[in-house]
Amino acid sequence: MAITLNPYQLESALKEKPPGPLYLVVGEEDLLRDHALVVFKTLVLGEGGEFNYDLFYGDEASGEDIRSCASQMPAFAERRLVVVKGAEKLSAKEAEALLDYLKDPVETTTLVFLSQKLDGRLKFSQALGRAAVMIDCAPLREAQLIPWIAREAGKAGIRLEEQAGHALRETAGGSLHGLRRELEKLASYVPPGRAATAADVHVLRGIEPGASVFDLTLAIAESDRGKVLSILARNLEAGEAPLRILGSLAWQYRRLWKVKESLATGGREGEAARALRMDPMKVGQFLNRFSDAQLHAASRLFLEADGKLKGGTNSRPKIVMERLLLSLCESGKKPASDPPSRPPVPAERGTSRTLSNVRTIRSGKQTGR
Numbered sequence: 001m002a003i004t005l006n007p008y009q010l011e012s013a014l015k016e017k018p019p020g021p022l023y024l025v026v027g028e029e030d031l032l033r034d035h036a037l038v039v040f041k042t043l044v045l046g047e048g049g050e051f052n053y054d055l056f057y058g059d060e061a062s063g064e065d066i067r068s069c070a071s072q073m074p075a076f077a078e079r080r081l082v083v084v085k086g087a088e089k090l091s092a093k094e095a096e097a098l099l100d101y102l103k104d105p106v107e108t109t110t111l112v113f114l115s116q117k118l119d120g121r122l123k124f125s126q127a128l129g130r131a132a133v134m135i136d137c138a139p140l141r142e143a144q145l146i147p148w149i150a151r152e153a154g155k156a157g158i159r160l161e162e163q164a165g166h167a168l169r170e171t172a173g174g175s176l177h178g179l180r181r182e183l184e185k186l187a188s189y190v191p192p193g194r195a196a197t198a199a200d201v202h203v204l205r206g207i208e209p210g211a212s213v214f215d216l217t218l219a220i221a222e223s224d225r226g227k228v229l230s231i232l233a234r235n236l237e238a239g240e241a242p243l244r245i246l247g248s249l250a251w252q253y254r255r256l257w258k259v260k261e262s263l264a265t266g267g268r269e270g271e272a273a274r275a276l277r278m279d280p281m282k283v284g285q286f287l288n289r290f291s292d293a294q295l296h297a298a299s300r301l302f303l304e305a306d307g308k309l310k311g312g313t314n315s316r317p318k319i320v321m322e323r324l325l326l327s328l329c330e331s332g333k334k335p336a337s338d339p340p341s342r343p344p345v346p347a348e349r350g351t352s353r354t355l356s357n358v359r360t361i362r363s364g365k366q367t368g369r
Contacts, residue, residue, distance in 0.1 A: 004134045007036040008151075014043040019079065021105035023112045024087075024128055027137025031176040033114055036135050037083065044081045044110050052080040058089035058115075063097030070101060070109045080109045087113035095124035102131045140176070142255070145169050149179060156187045159195040167198040170212055171205045213248040214276075216325075217256070221289040223329045232321055242317040243309050246324070250302045257295050260287055294331045301327050 005013060007025075025036045045053055052074045056066050066084060074080045084090070090098075102124075105111060113132070118125040140148055146165050153160050160168075168182055185204045190196045219227040235245055259272045272287070273280040305324040309317055 002129060002132065002134055004136055006136050007032050007039065010036055010135050011039045011043070014039065019044050019110045020133055021107055021109060021111060022102065022128070022132040023110065023135060024118075024132040025112060025114045025135040025137060026116070026118060027135075027139070028116050029137050029139045029176060030116075031180065032137035036137065037112070037114065040081060040083070040110065040112055044079055045077075049077060049081070051075055052077050054080070054082045056082070056084045058084060058086035061090070061094065063090065063094035066111075067098055067101045070111045071106050072109075074108055078108070081112070082109055083112045083114065085114045087115040088118050090124070092122065092124075095122065099124065099127055102127045105131070145179075148176070149183075152180060152183055153186075153196075156183050158183060158187050158190065161195050161197050163198040164196045164201055167201040170214075171201055213252045216249060217252050218286075220325065220328045221286060225326060225329050228325045228329060229322060232318075232325060236318060236321075242321050243306075245321060246302065246305055246309060253290075253295060253298050253302070256287065256290055260290070260292075260295075263287070297331050298328060301331075 019040075023040070025033050027033065041049075041053065054069050056069075061084065066082065070080070070082045072080065101111075113128060118128070120126065120129070146169065149165050149168055150160065153165075168179055171178075171182060182201065182205065186196045186200060189204055190200055216228065216231045219231060232245070236242070255276070259267075259276060263269065263272055269280050269283050273283045276283060276286070301324055305320055308320045
């Protein structure tokens with residue numbers, strides 16, 4: 001059975017024992033793929049090892065050239081490192097030229113394939129999956145983001161208050177590159193010896209309090225049409241893309257569904273309060289505003305708006321978003337019985353339809369209207 005590691009486990013593994021001959025670095029998170037490549041170059045080649053390093057691109061490379069390069073012996077070193085970026089772009093013909101090599105790789109070469117996603121139906125993908133150590137670079141789950149932020153903050157020499165970690169997660173929209181940039185700014189801004197606060201994060205990001213995705217969800221729960229449209233306008237004026245706002249809101253609704261499901265199966269309100277960052281005394285009242293039927297209706301509205309924003313109609317993006325939010329406000333006013341099955345709020349990774357994977361809304365200064 002093939003071994004699967006994340007990029008940080010890869011670093012530990014290469015420090016403990018010599019590298020293997022075949023690796024597949026796969027996943028949509030480009031920062032994690034970049035990190036894995038740095039680990040390989042540092043721990044396989046070492047200092048001054050560029051002479052034994054070769055890089056190919058899948059849309060340009062010949063399978064025969066990759067195999068020939070990987071078959072060469074290292075010069076004045078123990079190992080060679082050969083990297084193929086964009087491995088999913090190798091044509092079927094070029095990929096098949098590598099099948100024999102995958103069965104019997106050269107032990108003094110570490111051949112690394114990097115890809116966002118491989119087609120599992122292809123012979124090459126199947127053979128590579130069986131032979132290579134897989135480095136999983138999928139986007140981090142929500143539960144993994146805070147530990148990742150804490151680890152990266154430590155590397156940058158920053159102490160974070162708990163709420164600062166949550167604020168970072170929201171302001172960067174779950175983007176690891178965005179999170180790293182915000183941490184770099186905090187490292188320059190926060191005086192030595194003081195922990196970074198949520199206020200520091202907001203100041204550096206330029207976010208106006210009261211305009212996050214959570215504030216938008218609260219306004220929808222209260223059916224406050226004026227506040228909902230005001231938050232939308234402030235974010236659009238700040239340059240936030242409508243598709244990102246939609247992704248943020250869809251993510252928040254999915255979190256609401258998960259919290260409701262947890263409580264329904266015996267979860268504690270204290271845990272729900274931490275997940276939603278709310279006063280435990282207010283969690284029940286807040287969640288009661290969102291019936292399962294309303295969440296089901298919201299999922300349909302999100303998918304319709306997603307199609308329109310991605311070119312399904314000639315509607316203006318602002319109008320699409322305004323109609324979506326007003327429809328969500330209306331659904332909150334109507335009592336509805338719960339449907340028998342779980343609604344798809346929103347589509348998870350790997351399904352045929354996925355909304356933008358963005359989790360926060362950035363706002364600028366409010367303008368008088």
